[in-house]
Amino acid sequence: MIRSLKILALLASPLTLFSQQAEMPPRMESTNQPARFGPLRFREDSVTIIGEYKNFTGGPPFKVAVSEWISNNQATYSAPIDSNGHFRLTFPMPAPGEIHIDFGRASLWNVAIPGETMYLSADMNKIEGPKRGDTAAITAWKEHTATIFEGSNARLHNDIYRYWRHQAASSNQTGYGSRQWNEQFKLDAFCDTVHGIFRSRMQFLQDYHRRTPLEARALQFIETTLRYSNASVLTQRYYYVLWNDRVKHEKRYFATIDSIVRPVLTTGYLAMDYRTVLRDIHSHISTKALNLPGSNIDSLHNEYILHPVERSLTQAWLASIIQRQGHVLDDSMMTALRASVKEPYLIKQLTQRNDALKALQADNALLAGARLITEFPELKTSAEIYRHITAPYRGKVIYLDIWGTWCIPCREAMQHMPPVKEQYAGKDVVFLYLANRSPMEAWKNTIKQHRITGANVVHYNLPAAMQQLFEKDYLDEGFPTYMLIDKEGKLVTQKAPRPHHTAELITAINKLL
Known part of the structure; x- marks a missing residue:
């Protein structure tokens, strides 16, 4: 499914740490258990990835995809890979969250924490997975470590990588099909089907964790992304449901979503799909308000979006959508926004974007x-x-x-x-x-x-x-x-x-x- 003004400028510089082998940091996988991720907090910060691709024979730049908080879009940052397979990329990261590393080549899914430096080593000859059904190849692929993360959060990143690799190679993981696949179900049956797949995926995670204990933050992140990826399948389906069916099954439908995401509500922000779920729920609320004369969108919003941070985020995203369409927010709108969005980081970003739009509007020379x-x-x-x-x-x-x-x-x-x-x-x-x-x-x-x-x-x-x-x-x-x-x-x-x-x-x- 992106893109607009970047939150911060992309910072990228030529790789220097790999110029001497001794400068590559030693493996750091501490045995202690860092504190689990807590509620959402923003700060002006970034993440740096320094890496080496072994057996690299050329190709496109190294890329990382992240979700922008202020625009609710996916942003992609890139850096060149030199002839020795070395690269370095710094990108803005104001809060912990899901990142997609070099998808289309290494295809790594992980989490990033503001302020950290991740060291990545990958063997390009071992990245691509085997064909489904090739038992021997799957076993060998799961046992071979094609990618290694090093640095202060090495165990966190490696645990996520190993779980992802194991899950990707497992033949018993049920996936969602195309739009035609999910539209074969009535809404209530669709809720049951998605919830059944969700339970299967959670059981897979629990079984894996019993055999190969995950660092607490890795387990927390994987569970959060699993929950919101399944919830987003439900919320996306709502766009294709007729109004009468929505009304008929609404209570059960939202109860299913709630049962999936409620256990990780305060750390849902770790998943990219978190924002998709919030956006879709607000879209439903807006549609409902239009179809119910006399209803108040704010009261409906409070009925479905319970956490104060989520309400603040939703208001910021709505303002961002207006700006993205080329509209300047007037003084009264900015005043109302500051009253409803309590997070200074979000207000700062929205104000900067609004000032840029004002300058654009005044520049008739363009x-x-x-x-x-x-x-x-x-x-x-x-x-x-x-x-x-x-x-x-x-x-x-x-x-x-x-x-x-x-x-x-x-x-x-x-x-x-x-x-x-x-x-x-x-x-x-x-x-x-x-x-x-x-x-x-x-x-x-x-x-x-x-x-x-x-x-x-x-x-x-x-x-x-x-x-x-x-x-x-x-x-x-x-x-x-x-x-x-x-x-x-x-x-x-x-x-x-x-x-x-x-x-x-x-x-x-x-x-x-």
Whole structure:
């Protein structure tokens, strides 16, 4: 499922510790049991990972994915790997939490603690797991340590890694299938099915812990992530449930979620899915408030979100969503926000983002030369709208993007467009944008923020009724939709390559030139 302003600047510097073998710290797996993770606390801090990939033969940079607290999006940080397989990466980490280390290559899942330095050594020849069903290979793979963590929290990280490796190689772990898989169940049966899978996974963890005792924090982290990953499957399903079924099964549905997450409520923040669960629950609350005349969203919110920290986080995320859509929070909104969000770190980040948006809004030079079209004749059919917006560019290939300031994937995709636009500067190609439900201020701020301007760029902000009419026939399943139109104005495809598939997009455009 991301992305917006980073909480802190990425800090990365060339690796120096591996220049001398003696500088690699000794293994530190203390036998003492550190205190378990406590309630959520923020601080301005970071985590550093220093590593070595043995048998490294080249490839993409080393990457770490974390969840940003202020945006509720996943952020990816990267650093180059030198010819000897050495790398060093420092990234912001204001609170302990789940991180995904170099997924797609090493594919490591672990936890990071603000202020720590993790030392990572991995053998690239031993990373990839065996095929399911190959018993001998699975046994050998589970017994071989392909990755070693060192440093002050070495036992914590190694225990998590070993459990993950053992779990990944086990053939008795039931997984969730596609959307089609979960939609085969009625909501009550779905609750029972997910809860059954959850119990199976928890039993697997308990059996493993009896055989191979885990450090207390490792056990706590693994249990928390298991609980919230299962809860998120439940909350995500709610988007596909009809309103009548929601009302009918609501009590049982939320009781199931509560039974899964309640034991780790105060440390749920350790899991990335924690934020997904909170977001989905708030989405349900908003829908319920709209469908129950006279209901109060705050009282409904308090009914489902019980912990003060969770309420504070939810309010911060809602403000962040408004900002992400290009809206500046006015003074009264900021005052109300400070009253409801008690965490100084979150308020500081929201204030900084708001100040940046104010500066962006005031900088009209960023729109100099931009073609922003907001006035249109009365057009009554989607065909008329299509002809009106494409006719001025007859003789050029058109790459049309249907997006919205509120759409996170739309905005993320825009980050990949600069090299594509530069590729076709001065050529017969135009990049045309149609904004859905995007107020003028937010629309302009987003265009400025993502630098979506240039001689070959045109922006349309159609009246809502006309935009809806056009989307009825031309929108491909959802936002964003990308269309390619040839030089004669003929629609070639409503499934054009997305901006991050740069090579495919360039090839597709070149075929039409």
